[in-house]
Amino acid sequence: MITVVYFAWLRERIGAGREQIETQAETVAQLVAELSAIDPYHAAAFADLRSVRVAVDQVLTDFDAPLAAAKEVAFFPPMTGG
Amino acid sequence: MISVQSAPFDLGDIANRFAAAQSGAGALVTFSGVVRGDAGLIGLEIEHYPAMTLPAIEDMVGAARARFGLLDAWVIHRYGRLAVGEVIMMVAASAPHRKDAFAGAEFLMDYLKSRAPLWKKEHRTDGTAWVDAKDSDEESLCRWD
Numbered sequence: 077m078i079t080v081v082y083f084a085w086l087r088e089r090i091g092a093g094r095e096q097i098e099t100q101a102e103t104v105a106q107l108v109a110e111l112s113a114i115d116p117y118h119a120a121a122f123a124d125l126r127s128v129r130v131a132v133d134q135v136l137t138d139f140d141a142p143l144a145a146a147k148e149v150a151f152f153p154p155m156t157g158g
Numbered sequence: 159m160i161s162v163q164s165a166p167f168d169l170g171d172i173a174n175r176f177a178a179a180q181s182g183a184g185a186l187v188t189f190s191g192v193v194r195g196d197a198g199l200i201g202l203e204i205e206h207y208p209a210m211t212l213p214a215i216e217d218m219v220g221a222a223r224a225r226f227g228l229l230d231a232w233v234i235h236r237y238g239r240l241a242v243g244e245v246i247m248m249v250a251a252s253a254p255h256r257k258d259a260f261a262g263a264e265f266l267m268d269y270l271k272s273r274a275p276l277w278k279k280e281h282r283t284d285g286t287a288w289v290d291a292k293d294s295d296e297e298s299l300c301r302w303d
Contacts, residue, residue: 084205084277085288134210136273150207150275154291157206157235157276158191158247158267 078143080111082121083152086128089121104130105139107149127153160219162211164238169245176232176250183229185256187263190248193240200281201241202289207275211235218269226262228253233266235276268298 078097087093101107112122122128125139131150132141143149161167173188180186193202219231228251235247249266253259270276278289 081207083207083275084279131207131210131275134207134213136214148209150210152207152275153277153288154296155272155275156278156289156291157274158271 078107078146079148080107081148081150083150085153086121086151090117099143101143103139103143104132104137104141104149107143108139108151121151129154159232159234160212160215161234162206162208162215163234163236166236166244167234167248169248172232172234172248173250176230176252180230180252182254183252183259184254185259186250186252187256187259188248188250189263189267191246193242193244193246195242198282198284199242200283201239201244202246203239203279203281203286204237204246205277205279206235206237210275214274215270218266218273221269222251222262222266226251226253226258226265228258228262231262231266233270235270235274237276239281265302268295268302271295272299 230252232250251262
């Protein structure tokens with residue numbers, strides 16, 4: 077079981093900020109493929125991965141990253157702080 | 159000091175407290191970002207990733223201190239709703255000499271813009287829209303590689 081969190085327009089598009097997912101995915105990319113298959117809202121959120129960033133256990137990483145023992149995966153748009 | 163907060167803060171008060179907390183510094187640089195009064199803009203709504211924001215900023219401050227020999231660096235960043243004219247965030251950096259204090263503050267600003275998990279949504283008279291990241295911000299970051 078992994079916690080998946082969403083921010084900004086990904087959260088709005090999916091309609092939830094957090095969900096628990098039962099998954100055997102070994103990488104972020106595999107998790108994205110599983111999430112995209114949940115419903116059209118998830119599919120829309122992940123339609124263009126060029127505008128999606130990912131953090132595994134609160135550390136920025138990329139879609140090839142392994143999920144071994146990860147507790148929380150976050151998806152969000154490119155950051156606009158400052 | 160690093161703070162991620164919804165409450166407003168007093169720029170002058172923080173600058174004075176930062177100055178008072180230093181010893182051995184010859185240069186103090188402060189920068190603050192303000193909600194710009196673009197036509198039709200009512201204000202911003204800033205969302206963040208609470209579990210990640212503070213550790214991400216701590217890493218940036220550590221990197222800035224190591225790279226520029228900063229004696230100290232403070233970051234305050236607000237989230238929630240901010241009206242036009244309100245202060246969004248500030249960075250303060252101290253160093254023995256001004257060049258490093260300026261560079262350290264600029265480095266922190268570039269990283270806060272593009273690597274801290276914060277997102278701005280514009281509230282406009284004609285609706286709302288998430289602010290897109292700018293290519294120029296990413297390019298600013300690249301110059302520190």
